[in-house]
Amino acid sequence: MLRSARILVTSENLIGGNGQTRNLGRRQPKQGKPPILPPAKKVLYHVVHAPWQKPEDVEELLWRRHVYNNAVTSMRDVFKSELEQKASVGLGIDAMKEAEAKELDELIAENERKNQEKAAARMARENQDTKATKSAILEEIRSELEKKNEMKKLAEKEVLAAISRSQHFVTKDNLEVKILEALEKPTIYDFAIDRQGNKYFVPEPVKYQEGTPTLQKGRFSRIEVPISHYNVVI
Amino acid sequence: MPFMHGSMPLRRTFFYLQQGKIKFRDTVHVFSLGFNRNPTPEQAGARDFVYWHWAQLQYHNPKVQLVKHVDKVITPFARAYLEDGREVLFDLENLKREEIEETLAKTLGKTELVERRERLESIAKLNPADFGSKNERQCICEVQGQHPCTSLLRAPKCVTGKWRWNHNLI
Numbered sequence: 001m002l003r004s005a006r007i008l009v010t011s012e013n014l015i016g017g018n019g020q021t022r023n024l025g026r027r028q029p030k031q032g033k034p035p036i037l038p039p040a041k042k043v044l045y046h047v048v049h050a051p052w053q054k055p056e057d058v059e060e061l062l063w064r065r066h067v068y069n070n071a072v073t074s075m076r077d078v079f080k081s082e083l084e085q086k087a088s089v090g091l092g093i094d095a096m097k098e099a100e101a102k103e104l105d106e107l108i109a110e111n112e113r114k115n116q117e118k119a120a121a122r123m124a125r126e127n128q129d130t131k132a133t134k135s136a137i138l139e140e141i142r143s144e145l146e147k148k149n150e151m152k153k154l155a156e157k158e159v160l161a162a163i164s165r166s167q168h169f170v171t172k173d174n175l176e177v178k179i180l181e182a183l184e185k186p187t188i189y190d191f192a193i194d195r196q197g198n199k200y201f202v203p204e205p206v207k208y209q210e211g212t213p214t215l216q217k218g219r220f221s222r223i224e225v226p227i228s229h230y231n232v233v234i
Numbered sequence: 235m236p237f238m239h240g241s242m243p244l245r246r247t248f249f250y251l252q253q254g255k256i257k258f259r260d261t262v263h264v265f266s267l268g269f270n271r272n273p274t275p276e277q278a279g280a281r282d283f284v285y286w287h288w289a290q291l292q293y294h295n296p297k298v299q300l301v302k303h304v305d306k307v308i309t310p311f312a313r314a315y316l317e318d319g320r321e322v323l324f325d326l327e328n329l330k331r332e333e334i335e336e337t338l339a340k341t342l343g344k345t346e347l348v349e350r351r352e353r354l355e356s357i358a359k360l361n362p363a364d365f366g367s368k369n370e371r372q373c374i375c376e377v378q379g380q381h382p383c384t385s386l387l388r389a390p391k392c393v394t395g396k397w398r399w400n401h402n403l404i
Contacts (some may be wrong), residue, residue: 033402034374034398034399037399081400093351093354093355093358096347096350096351096354097351098291100259100345100347100351101344101349103347104261106257107340107341107342108320108322108341110341111322111323111324111337111341112323115323115324115325118328119325122309122327132395
């Protein structure tokens with residue numbers, strides 16, 4: 001019985017007599033401000049009466065306040081006039097800004113002058129370089145032309161020589177004559193050379209075979225003539 | 235690690251960054267520099283300047299746009315775009331990197347006059363009633379007679395936001 005009564009009491013505590021719950025759980029608190037409390041009894045209708053000061057003291061303090069305020073105002077005026085005077089003479093911030101702008105202009109002008117000097121120098125240098133390159137190219141062209149000219153002269157000479165040689169060339173007109181000449185006088189290109197530079201030509205072939213021809217013993221290209229029969233040309 | 239060899243790590247130290255001489259005026263908005271990566275001896279100064287002083291420029295001029303033109307033109311140049319629309323051109327041919335630095339600092343850098351003016355302006359701007367990291371005091375709690383910050387002295391419970399007068403209501 002006792003235990004059950006205790007339990008009942010605790011449950012009443014949790015749920016208040018006015019039906020409100022103490023939000024001890026994890027629920028969010030309600031929004032809104034608390035109501036205005038009436039002033040406490042101690043404060044209400046309790047007027048503090050400051051004790052009256054002596055009139056001499058009040059007068060003295062007022063005078064001192066006036067003196068202090070006047071001093072501060074005059075000091076402000078003095079500083080203001082000082083700043084204004086400085087500005088009028090040309091020592092103010094604005095004057096300094098103007099001087100700065102002027103200085104910057106001068107520096108930029110100086111820089112521009114340097115740039116122009118450099119540009120002029122570069123132009124001169126480039127002109128010089130261009131001239132040198134041009135002369136080098138012209139020199140190369142000249143040497144090339146000279147070489148070509150020489151080659152041309154040589155070629156001319158060659159052509160003239162060929163033309164002069166062409167009188168003895170075989171043509172359709174003189175073909176028969178040349179063939180007969182060749183048969184009469186065959187040119188021999190078959191020769192040997194020794195260390196001294198002597199050329200040993202094979203003997204001229206006989207035009208008409210006389211007697212009985214010898215039997216071929218070796219290869220056809222092999223010449224069966226002893227070297228003592230060769231025509232020596234030094 | 236190849237990045238840690240040679241002069242590469244040296245020029246990125248904080249101390250080296252602080253040694254930069256070029257502090258542009260407030261009128262300079264954009265600064266561009268053209269250089270060649272494989273330069274002739276006349277053009278080498280601009281390349282060296284970029285290698286040695288570009289990080290310093292960035293460090294000292296955080297509000298200036300810095301542009302590099304790599305291998306765009308033959309002659310190395312620098313061009314600054316000013317606030318009033320003017321353009322200042324520098325011819326950097328035949329200049330060493332020290333000379334380039336000196337030229338830029340002299341022409342577009344802050345001179346003695348500018349620094350003096352800025353110092354005076356900062357003094358004039360200073361208001362003892364302001365609070366913050368850039369002012370004389372950080373917080374009102376530093377003023378004598380004011381309530382100190384709660385980090386220094388615990389506030390009464392009724393002043394803190396955690397305190398509730400009626401637990402039933404909220």
